[in-house]
Amino acid sequence: MQTAVSQTSPPKKSFLYDPKVRGAFYQVVLVAAIIFLFYIAATNAIDNLQRAKIASGFGFLNNTAGFDISQTLIRFSAAGGTYGDAFIVGLLNTLVVSAIGIFFTTFLGFLIGIARLSKNWMVAKVAMVYVETLRNIPLLVQLLFWYIAVLGALPQPRNSLEMGAGFYLNARGLFMARPLWGTNIGLLVAALVIGLVGTFIYRRWAKQQQEQTGRQYPVGKVTLALVLGLPILTWIILALIGANPITFELPRKGTFNLTGGMQVLPEFVALLLGLVTYTAAFIAEVVRAGILAVSKGQTEAAGSLGLTPGQTLRLVVIPQAMRVIIPPLTSQYLNLTKNSSLAVAIGYPDLVQVFMGTVLNQTGQAIEVVVITMGVYLTISLLTSFIMNVYNRRVAIVER
């Protein structure tokens, strides 16, 4: 009965009833409301802080800190360091444990992930037990285990374990010789650079040869000889002619601690061990899933072409598995970085321990300190994601 209506030309839509305009209007209102709420929250917080006579603003970063930190990668002392410097010390400590942790956990995770798929029953089961145990115990408990039960049981400095070559181990950490660069260090660096450049040229040449003639050259051995052998040879020659470029300062026993040399804090070691072994269990599962995602036909085809199992894994399976592995691997890297804040439980001076612990308490400026810390973790995580996304785009299947 109503058909007649629909046949007339569509009525001229009022501006108010245009769904696009309405949509845009609501979006703008919502954004404005959110901005307004944050503005109210911020001004209200500032008002309340002023009324309660609590200092606010970021000026405190330039004030003298007055406390010391056990591990500092930049020069920092209670006398001259500011809260801003303490922030940088904490940030660098977080970055260093995260970067080293990511490196080792990737290595260990791949090893265990591949081991879980081993045809050797024993190897596969050991890897399985590793994964199931470590990923099902809370990380905090594992950190305390490493710190209190394992490293805490080491002897006192006066009875340090001597491990030879200037290495000592005790309850205060791992002590080792500190290299002191001599005047001829330039020659050694030059040898290393020549080695690296030589390797690069040789590798390109070997690849070209293989593509043209099919002949394979011993790339690995030559790389090793050039990168390690050449500098070592230079060093030996220099040492023989009495112009040693590197001398070592050995740790000596002092009244309380070993003095001189380099020290790796037990807090650092415990945190690193905990993060690496825990995250590796997750990475192992990611790697296993990635490898299983590569169809069996690929392995069989590689086998029929005469590739050895090792070559099959390296050249056929892993490159294809990487496409599946990278995205979840990224989130494991992020987890490791964020979990490094558990350092607070074992006294490793990371960002949270130093900045949200001591600095927050000494200055009382909770809001500023927490906002900065959150901003830092957000930035680190977004940067890691960005780098991994770029890598992911490179290994992803290019649709043609």
Place this chain on the structure above:
Amino acid sequence: MKKALVSIAFGLTASLLATGASAQATLNSVKQKGFLTCGSNTGLAGFGQPDAQGNWTGLDVDLCRAIAAAIFDDPTKVRYIPLAAKDRFTALQSGEVDVLSRNSTATMSRDTQLGLDFPAINYFDGQGFMVRKKLGVSSAKEMNGASICTQQGTTTELNLADYFRANNMKYEVVAFATSDETFKAYDAGRCDAFTTDASGLYAERLRASAPDDHIVLPEIISKEPLGPAVRHGDNNWGDIVRWTHMAMLNAEELGVTKANVDQMKTSDNPEIKRLLGTEGKFGEAVGLTNDWAVRIIKHVGNYGESFEKNVGEGSRLKIKRGQNALWTKGGLQYGIPVR
């Protein structure tokens, strides 16, 4: 997502507004709640620690019990919130606790920049060091190159840096978040020395695996006036906390004890009469009842009684009154007159 943002923004605003309002009248909010929230130590023998039955005891705890007694005539109307050193001031600023009675040092920056007030000093202390006997160290001046365990976010951490700098000595600091973690690390051999307020050293030594293997070095390297803290801005609440401590001091000076407080009400001594509220209206002026001091002394006792029971001869700590004796006996504790 947007919904979440809006609700977060609302939550943020609401919480900030709430903090602003509660800073006004702490006494009213305590009366309304029906109990006092007291920020206490996570466990420091003699000062603030729950016993096996979960009852909190200690000198700092007694102050909270005394405040509750003055307000409610019932010292059990206290809820204790154990706080680590690094969390304590934030908890007070944000209104999570009404009073912080947790062996906290009064300093100028805490008073002026952290939005706090220290209405009284209930224990005069100083920072010291504890070492193992077998190290053969007899003075803090011999500690060059030592590793030292300390708690984060304390004046201790700052004094330590000052002391070693002033004496031109090197040291390795190992800082932990809680006193428990700090002492455990020292006991396990992570550090050569453990440093905190002298009272804390005696208290913590009791927890060592072999207390007799440790000695406290003679040097006291700082002034640590420990006392309760309240939020800046609510002066009436600060007055209540101050006068609770003063009532306990005056009671000791005048010889009013837990046992004899009822007889003392009939005393002719005008000072006792004013303290116990039989003369004048001093309690009402501060927002309490006129028998406020009677309530405190009856339930908790005077300062001397509290001291002896918790940290003095009647306790395992056996700390001498020393600086904490009344001014009449050569100490620093001086009760402002009720008049």
